[in-house]
Each structure stands twice: as C-alpha cells, then as structure tokens.
Amino acid sequence: MDITKILDYQKLDTELFKLEKAIRDNNHRKTANEMLKRANDAQTRSVQLENNAKELVERINKIKEQFEVQNKMLNQVLVKDVDNMDEKEVENMLVLKDKLMHNSNILDKSLSQLAEKVKLVIDEYQKVGKIYSDARNKYSVSKASYDKELAEIEPKKKELESSLKSQEKGLEKDALEKYKKLRQDNIFPVFVPLREHSCGGCNMELPIATISKIKESGSIQCEHCHRIIYFK
Numbered sequence: 001m002d003i004t005k006i007l008d009y010q011k012l013d014t015e016l017f018k019l020e021k022a023i024r025d026n027n028h029r030k031t032a033n034e035m036l037k038r039a040n041d042a043q044t045r046s047v048q049l050e051n052n053a054k055e056l057v058e059r060i061n062k063i064k065e066q067f068e069v070q071n072k073m074l075n076q077v078l079v080k081d082v083d084n085m086d087e088k089e090v091e092n093m094l095v096l097k098d099k100l101m102h103n104s105n106i107l108d109k110s111l112s113q114l115a116e117k118v119k120l121v122i123d124e125y126q127k128v129g130k131i132y133s134d135a136r137n138k139y140s141v142s143k144a145s146y147d148k149e150l151a152e153i154e155p156k157k158k159e160l161e162s163s164l165k166s167q168e169k170g171l172e173k174d175a176l177e178k179y180k181k182l183r184q185d186n187i188f189p190v191f192v193p194l195r196e197h198s199c200g201g202c203n204m205e206l207p208i209a210t211i212s213k214i215k216e217s218g219s220i221q222c223e224h225c226h227r228i229i230y231f232k
C-alpha cells in the first residue's frame with residue numbers, strides 16, 4: 001500500500017471532514033431542527049385536541065337529548081290532575097317525579113363536567129396554536145441563517161470534494177475502499193501512525209506480535225478503534 005499518497009489524500013480530506021462537522025454542529029441548523037420538531041409535535045397535539053373536542057361535543061349532544069326526554073316526561077307528570085287520583089296513584093306519581101328529577105340532576109352535573117372539559121381542551125388548543133406559530137417563526141429565522149452559512153461553506157466543500165476525487169485516481173482501490181468505509185462510519189482520521197507500542201488513534205498498547213506485523217506489512221487495522229495503523 002502506498003501510504004504517502006493515501007496520507008496526502010487524508011490530509012486534504014481532513015479539511016472536508018472539518019467542514020462537514022461545522023455543518024453538522026451548526027447552531028442555526030440545530031435550532032431549526034428543534035423548532036421543526038416542536039411545530040410538528042404541536043400540530044399532532046392540535047389534531048388530538050380537535051378529536052377530543054369532537055368527542056366531547058358528541059357526548060354533550062347525547063346528554064342534551066336524554067335531558068329533553070327526561071324533561072318531557074317530567075312535564076307530563078307535573079300536569080297530571082292529582083285531584084282525580086287515588087292515594088296509590090299519587091304515591092307512584094311522586095316516586096316517578098323524584099326519579100325523573102334525580103336523573104335530570106345527574107345529567108345536569110354531567111353537562112357541567114363536560115363543559116369544563118371542553119373549556120380545558122379549548123385553552124390547550126389555543127396554547128398549542130401559539131407554540132406552533134412561535135416554533136414556525138423561529139424555524140424560518142434559523143433556517144434562513146443556516147442556509148446563508150451553508151451557501152458560504154458549500155463552494156469550498158465542492159472544491160475539496162472535486163480535488164479529492166481527482167486524487168482518488170492515484171490510490172490503490174482496496175485501500176481507498178477501506179478508507180471510505182471507515183470514514184463513512186465517522187472513524188477519522190482513518191490512517192494513524194504507530195506510536196512506539198501503541199495505536200496512534202486510540203493509544204491502545206499493542207502486542208509485540210501485532211507491532212511486528214505492522215512493520216512487516218506496513219499497516220494493520222486496530223482491533224480497538226478500527227483505524228488503520230501504519231508504519232513508515
């Protein structure tokens with residue numbers, strides 16, 4: 001393996017790696033992503049709340065229907081002429097009246113509870129709406145700043161990529177493939193020197209046999225950090 005050539009290639013690639021890292025670590029980018037997630041979460045919550053509200057309205061309507069039925073029955077009871085009833089009939093009528101009034105009270109309470117729930121849903125819906133629009137605004141601002149910074153980095157990045165591409169022609173295919181694979185896994189630098197008895201990447205001390213192998217073949221992959229340890 002021609003170590004010198006691949007080391008030159010890696011040196012140039014270090015600049016590209018730094019640019020990629022700067023893009024990944026860009027604060028505007030991070031904020032934009034966070035705000036986008038917040039806006040999406042708020043939207044999901046809004047849909048849930050809309051469904052909750054629909055369900056509550058359905059329940060309210062059902063109770064109102066029951067309420068009307070109860071009231072109708074109660075009115076029928078109340079207009080009955082007590083004077084023409086015997087004692088037993090009056091007693092039955094009073095029991096029925098109590099039952100109907102009791103039912104009406106329960107329905108009335110349920111309606112109040114549901115109305116309270118509706119109020120909570122509406123309050124949260126408004127809050128979530130505000131969170132959504134705030135997040136969207138912040139997203140737009142951060143995205144614009146990120147795009148601006150990216151536009152400044154991009155030409156330099158393209159230039160490096162094209163220089164690397166032309167250097168690749170002079171490299172051994174196997175070495176390059178190995179390099180790219182490790183680079184893709186974010187292992188960088190890929191090639192590290194043998195430092196006395198240790199890996200130049202992770203500082204792990206190497207067995208004598210491994211060191212001999214490196215010296216014999218020129219390079220070996222570190223079992224610990226997976227970098228390629230070279231000797232020259």
Ligand SMILES: [Zn+2]
Nearest residue numbers: 199202222225
């Ligand atoms: Zn190592």
